[in-house]
Amino acid sequence: MKSLVWFRNDLRVADNSSLQKACQGDSVIAVYCIDPALFETGPYGFRKMEKYRAKFLLQTLGDLKKNLALLNISLLIYPRKAKDVIPDLIKKYEVDHVCLQKEWTRDELKELSEVREKCSENIEFIETYDQFLFHPEDIPFKNISDLPDIFTQFRKQCEKYARVRECLDIPEAKGPENILTESTPIPELKDLGFSPFEPHPHTAFPFQGGENTALARIEEYFWETKKLAYYKKTRNGLLGKDYSSKLSPWLANGSISARTIYREVKRFEKEIKKNQDTYWLIFELIWRDYFKYVSLKYGDSIFQLGGILKKDYSWNNSETARTSWINGTTSEPFVNANMIELAKTGWMSNRGRQNVASFWAKELKQDWRIGASYFEAMLIDYDVHSNWGNWMYNSGVGNDPRDRKFNIPRQAGMYDPQGKFQNRWLQPSLF
Structure with a gap:
C-alpha cells in the first residue's frame, strides 16, 4: 500500500492521526499546497493571508520537512492549488489512499471536492478529526x-x-528507500509576493513557526x-x-x-x-x-451578516471608518494602540481583540465581517473557527447571551492604568 499524507492545518509529526495512518502503508509521501488564492484580494478588500502569517507558515513548513526527513518521509511543497498537484502525484507514485485532517469549513470543503473530482474513484480519502x-x-x-x-x-x-x-507517538521511521528522488524547495516570502522583513523590536510574539x-x-x-x-x-x-x-x-x-x-x-x-x-x-x-x-x-452561517442568530441589525460600510480603524486614528487611544500593534507585528492580545472588535461593531456599527476579514489577513494565529466565532460573539450575532458592549476608556484604565502599552504604540518615534 502506498500512502500520501496531505498536510493542511496539522503541520506536526507528533500526535498526528493522518501521519500515523499513512505510516501503516508500505511507502509514504507527504505534500503541502500553498493556494495562490490566499494572496488575492477578497470581497472585503483584504488578502486571506498577509506577510506575518505567511512567514510563520514557511518557517513551520521548514521545520516539518526536517522532522519528516528524520522519518525518511519526503515533504513536497507546492505554491499551487491542491487540485493541480495532488491528483498528478497520486498517478505518478501510484498512491492507493490519501490521509488528511478532516475540515468542514467552506474553503477547505471546496478544496477537497476539487481534488477528488480529478482522482480515480478507487482512491480512498481517509479523513480524521484531529484538531x-x-x-x-x-x-x-x-x-x-x-x-x-x-x-x-x-x-x-x-x-x-x-x-x-x-x-499519539511519532511514527517509526520508514526505511531509507522511502525517500523520493524528487524534492521541492521551501518557497520564500518573495515567491508569495512579499518582501523579506525582520520582526518588530517590540513584538509580543518574537517566535518562529514550527x-x-x-x-x-x-x-x-x-x-x-x-x-x-x-x-x-x-x-x-x-x-x-x-x-x-x-x-x-x-x-x-x-x-x-x-x-x-x-x-x-x-x-x-x-x-x-x-x-x-x-x-x-x-x-x-x-x-x-x-x-x-x-x-x-x-x-456557512458563521460567515453571514446575521451570524448564527440571524440578527437583522443595521450595519454600515464606511471607507472613512475602515481607514481610521485600520490605521489607528480613531477617537479611542486604546483601540488605536492595539490596531497599530497588529499592523506592525501581526499580533494583538486577547484583551485588545475584544475591545477593537466591540468598537468596530458596537460603537461604529460597521459590518463585522470586514473586521473579521482584516483579522484573517493580519493575525499570525488566525484560525477560521476562533476568528469568526469570536467576531460573531463580540458583534451580537453569535454565542454571547448577554450581547455585551465594552466600555473602552474603562477597559484601558483597568488593563493599561499607567498607559505603558498605549505609549509604546502611539509614539511615532518608535517607527
Missing part, C-alpha cells in the same frame, strides 16, 4: 444539532462526561519559568511575550495539538502546582474547541 481537545465521538451530545448555544453549558458537560484522548519551536515554548513557559502557574493572573496583559502562553499560532496551523498542551498542563499540575491558573489554560482550550463545534453545527 479538537475533545474528539467529536467523545462529547456528551448525541448529534451536533444538540450542541448548546451557550459555552458554559458545553464546558460543564464536557468536563463532566468527556475525556481527552491520549497523544513544531520544534512550539515544544520549546512549552518547555520555557511551563517548565523553565513556570509562568503557567500565574497564567490566569497575567493573561489579560498587553506587553511582553510572557503575559500569556502565546501558543495560539502553533495551535492554529497544527504544529502542536491541543491534546499535547493539555497533557503538559496535567503533568505540570502533578509535578509542580495545580491551581486556577493552570486550569485556565485548559479552559481556553475548551473555548477553542467550542468555536470549532459552533462552526460544525452552523456551517
Whole structure:
C-alpha cells in the first residue's frame, strides 16, 4: 500500500492521526499546497493571508520537512492549488489512499471536492478529526444539532462526561528507500509576493513557526519559568511575550495539538502546582474547541451578516471608518494602540481583540465581517473557527447571551492604568 499524507492545518509529526495512518502503508509521501488564492484580494478588500502569517507558515513548513526527513518521509511543497498537484502525484507514485485532517469549513470543503473530482474513484480519502481537545465521538451530545448555544453549558458537560484522548507517538521511521528522488524547495516570502522583513523590536510574539519551536515554548513557559502557574493572573496583559502562553499560532496551523498542551498542563499540575491558573489554560482550550463545534453545527452561517442568530441589525460600510480603524486614528487611544500593534507585528492580545472588535461593531456599527476579514489577513494565529466565532460573539450575532458592549476608556484604565502599552504604540518615534 502506498500512502500520501496531505498536510493542511496539522503541520506536526507528533500526535498526528493522518501521519500515523499513512505510516501503516508500505511507502509514504507527504505534500503541502500553498493556494495562490490566499494572496488575492477578497470581497472585503483584504488578502486571506498577509506577510506575518505567511512567514510563520514557511518557517513551520521548514521545520516539518526536517522532522519528516528524520522519518525518511519526503515533504513536497507546492505554491499551487491542491487540485493541480495532488491528483498528478497520486498517478505518478501510484498512491492507493490519501490521509488528511478532516475540515468542514467552506474553503477547505471546496478544496477537497476539487481534488477528488480529478482522482480515480478507487482512491480512498481517509479523513480524521484531529484538531479538537475533545474528539467529536467523545462529547456528551448525541448529534451536533444538540450542541448548546451557550459555552458554559458545553464546558460543564464536557468536563463532566468527556475525556481527552491520549497523544499519539511519532511514527517509526520508514526505511531509507522511502525517500523520493524528487524534492521541492521551501518557497520564500518573495515567491508569495512579499518582501523579506525582520520582526518588530517590540513584538509580543518574537517566535518562529514550527513544531520544534512550539515544544520549546512549552518547555520555557511551563517548565523553565513556570509562568503557567500565574497564567490566569497575567493573561489579560498587553506587553511582553510572557503575559500569556502565546501558543495560539502553533495551535492554529497544527504544529502542536491541543491534546499535547493539555497533557503538559496535567503533568505540570502533578509535578509542580495545580491551581486556577493552570486550569485556565485548559479552559481556553475548551473555548477553542467550542468555536470549532459552533462552526460544525452552523456551517456557512458563521460567515453571514446575521451570524448564527440571524440578527437583522443595521450595519454600515464606511471607507472613512475602515481607514481610521485600520490605521489607528480613531477617537479611542486604546483601540488605536492595539490596531497599530497588529499592523506592525501581526499580533494583538486577547484583551485588545475584544475591545477593537466591540468598537468596530458596537460603537461604529460597521459590518463585522470586514473586521473579521482584516483579522484573517493580519493575525499570525488566525484560525477560521476562533476568528469568526469570536467576531460573531463580540458583534451580537453569535454565542454571547448577554450581547455585551465594552466600555473602552474603562477597559484601558483597568488593563493599561499607567498607559505603558498605549505609549509604546502611539509614539511615532518608535517607527
